[in-house]
Amino acid sequence: MPIAQHQLILPVESLQSIKNYKTVAFLVVRNDSIQYEGYWDGHQQTSISNSFSMAKSVISLLVGIAIKEGKIKSIDQKVGDFLPQFKEGKSNQLSIRHLLTMSAGLSWNEGYSGLTSITTQAYYGQSLERVLKKANVVEKPGKRTNYQSGATQILGFILEKATGDSIAKYLSDKLWKPLGAHKKALWSLDTKNGHEKAFCCFNSTARDFARLGLLVLNKGKWKGTQLVPEAYIQEATMPATHLIAETGTQINNYYGLHFWFLEYKGMQIPYMRGILGQYIFIIPQKNAVVVRLGHQRDAENGEYDAPKDIYKYLDIVLNILK
Numbered sequence: 001m002p003i004a005q006h007q008l009i010l011p012v013e014s015l016q017s018i019k020n021y022k023t024v025a026f027l028v029v030r031n032d033s034i035q036y037e038g039y040w041d042g043h044q045q046t047s048i049s050n051s052f053s054m055a056k057s058v059i060s061l062l063v064g065i066a067i068k069e070g071k072i073k074s075i076d077q078k079v080g081d082f083l084p085q086f087k088e089g090k091s092n093q094l095s096i097r098h099l100l101t102m103s104a105g106l107s108w109n110e111g112y113s114g115l116t117s118i119t120t121q122a123y124y125g126q127s128l129e130r131v132l133k134k135a136n137v138v139e140k141p142g143k144r145t146n147y148q149s150g151a152t153q154i155l156g157f158i159l160e161k162a163t164g165d166s167i168a169k170y171l172s173d174k175l176w177k178p179l180g181a182h183k184k185a186l187w188s189l190d191t192k193n194g195h196e197k198a199f200c201c202f203n204s205t206a207r208d209f210a211r212l213g214l215l216v217l218n219k220g221k222w223k224g225t226q227l228v229p230e231a232y233i234q235e236a237t238m239p240a241t242h243l244i245a246e247t248g249t250q251i252n253n254y255y256g257l258h259f260w261f262l263e264y265k266g267m268q269i270p271y272m273r274g275i276l277g278q279y280i281f282i283i284p285q286k287n288a289v290v291v292r293l294g295h296q297r298d299a300e301n302g303e304y305d306a307p308k309d310i311y312k313y314l315d316i317v318l319n320i321l322k
Contacts, residue, residue, distance in 0.1 A: 008036050014316045021277055021309050022295035024049065025206035028320050029214065030288040036320050037206075041295075048186060048203045049293045052274030055187075055202035056152045058171065058212065060100060060258035062159055064220070064232035065174045071162040075100060075257070079154065082161040086154075090137040096158065098141035099151040100257040101240040105139030108150040112275070119149050123200060126191045128153060145243045145252040149199035152258065156198025167196040178227055179215065181208040206291045213280040213289035216259075216270065237261065237270035237282070245305075254304040262304035264314055277309060286321050290314075 010018075015038075018026050024043040028036040039047070051058070066072040075097040080087035086094050090105075098104045111117035122131045135150040156167055163170050168187045176185060185208065188201035215221075216237065220228035236257035243252040254261055259270045272280040277297030281290040290313065298309040 008320055010036070010038075010316070010320075014319065017312045017316060018292075021297060023277075023292060024295065025291065025293040026313075027206045027210055027291040028288065028317055029210050029290075030286060030321060032214070035288075039206075043293075045207060046183065046205060048183065048205055049278070050188075050200075050274075051202045051204065051209065051272075052200050052276060052278050053149070054209070054272040054274045054278050054280060055198065055200055056149075056258045057272035057280075058175075058202050059152055059155050059159070059167070059198050060236055061175065061212070061215070061228050062167065062170055063096065063100065063155060063257075064228040064236065065170075066159060066162050067232065068226075068229050069163075072096065072158070079158065082158045083154070085133065086137070090140070094137050094141050096155070097257075099155050099158075100236075101142075101243060101252075102145050102147050102151055102255060102258075103142050103240070103243050104148060104151045104154075105137050105141045105143070105146065106135045106148050106150050107138045108135050108148040110148050122149065122153060123197065126194070128190045128195045128197070129157075132157065142242075143244065144248065145240070145246050145255055147246065147255075152199035153197070155258075156196060159198075160195070167198055175212075175215075175227065178225065179208075179211045179222055181211060183208055206293055209280055209291045209293075210289050212272070213282050213291065216282045217284060217287070217289055232257075254306070260304075260306070262306045262310070264311065265318070269314070271310075277307065279310065279313070281310075281314070281317070283317070286318075288317070288321055290317050 024041050026038045076095050079094040109117050110119055183205050186203040187196045219230045220233040237259045238256050239253050239261045241251050245252045260273045261270050267285045270282050277294050279292045292313055298307045300308050302308045
């Protein structure tokens with residue numbers, strides 16, 4: 001990504017909107033050139049930040065690569081082919097597609113504040129294998145979108161079984177090195193030499209996060225090499241509309257294969273998302289990628305189940321790209 005020679009100076013109101021949510025990095029790339037780059041709160045180009053649930057989209061990309069390599073047959077392969085826990089009863093119905101679309105119907109409470117929440121146990125505990133033994137299928141898979149971090153962690157275990165590598169090594173060999181990332185990324189483990197927390201804890205810089213967005217923007221291709229199948233990227237970044245939404249009152253119009261989706265001002269925008277407002281927006285109509293990292297997001301969601309701060313960032317970006 002060459003650096004634009006003339007960095008844009010944002011209006012005071014735009015800067016304030018960015019700062020209001022404790023942003024630490026805001027990066028806009030178009031046509032492989034940086035149009036705007038800003039850092040706050042002591043962060044800089046080389047600062048590493050946690051992606052939180054943007055890591056889920058990274059796992060999705062790795063699944064696409066494993067399919068390309070024939071290590072996973074397809075997203076419709078049964079989970080039980082890899083993990084014996086899911087061979088019996090309702091769990092036998094579970095497929096990789098169900099995990100990717102968050103329609104697995106697991107016994108998993110996606111609560112973050114409760115001390116006994118299974119998500120809390122996964123995040124702070126020291127044995128993801130032990131936690132995942134509690135994650136059984138209790139609803140018929142493939143009917144309703146229900147966001148569950150356990151689905152991603154199961155995908156992480158599948159990738160380990162399918163590839164014979166740790167998630168970090170597979171990522172390094174198949175994505176990070178081919179993308180020419182400038183800094184080594186970090187992935188939090190449940191214990192020393194243990195399993196990566198696939199659902200939450202991939203850490204990198206804003207510029208290297210942008211490389212992931214550019215890969216998706218270019219339909220899985222990087223410098224002439226197809227790293228992730230184009231058909232997989234296309235399906236991953238569109239909502240799985242055969243599912244009903246988590247509320248049960250409408251179709252799912254906002255979630256694909258571990259990628260979020262929204263429409264805004266005539267543009268279809270897939271994006272990666274973390275709990276504190278970590279975002280990578282892919283905007284094909286503008287040939288642009290946006291990275292926002294920080295400590296806070298809006299508590300209210302708008303259309304497409306998108307936190308309302310997203311629309312403020314997109315308006316700023318559209319002004320930058322005029």
